[in-house]
Amino acid sequence: MFEASTIFLNINWWLDKLGMTGSRLQFYNASILLSLYFIVRIVFGTYMSYSLFKDLDAHGTQTSTTL
Numbered sequence: 001m002f003e004a005s006t007i008f009l010n011i012n013w014w015l016d017k018l019g020m021t022g023s024r025l026q027f028y029n030a031s032i033l034l035s036l037y038f039i040v041r042i043v044f045g046t047y048m049s050y051s052l053f054k055d056l057d058a059h060g061t062q063t064s065t066t067l
Contacts, residue, residue, distance in 0.1 A: 004040045008033035 008029055015026045 002040060002045065005033050005036040008036065 011029050012026060012033060015021065015023065015029065020026055
């Protein structure tokens, strides 16, 4: 999930190498890249980190042996 923005980073690199820096396509790609980065890494990542630490605080590091 955290790597959802990576494909757009790769596309941005290719557009740069193909000489399309500053094109409309690169602008749209960069907009999606920044939006996804913010949503996934900042918002979702913060929420998941909070959930993890909350669970660790409530249950410690004990793991269940039952499946």
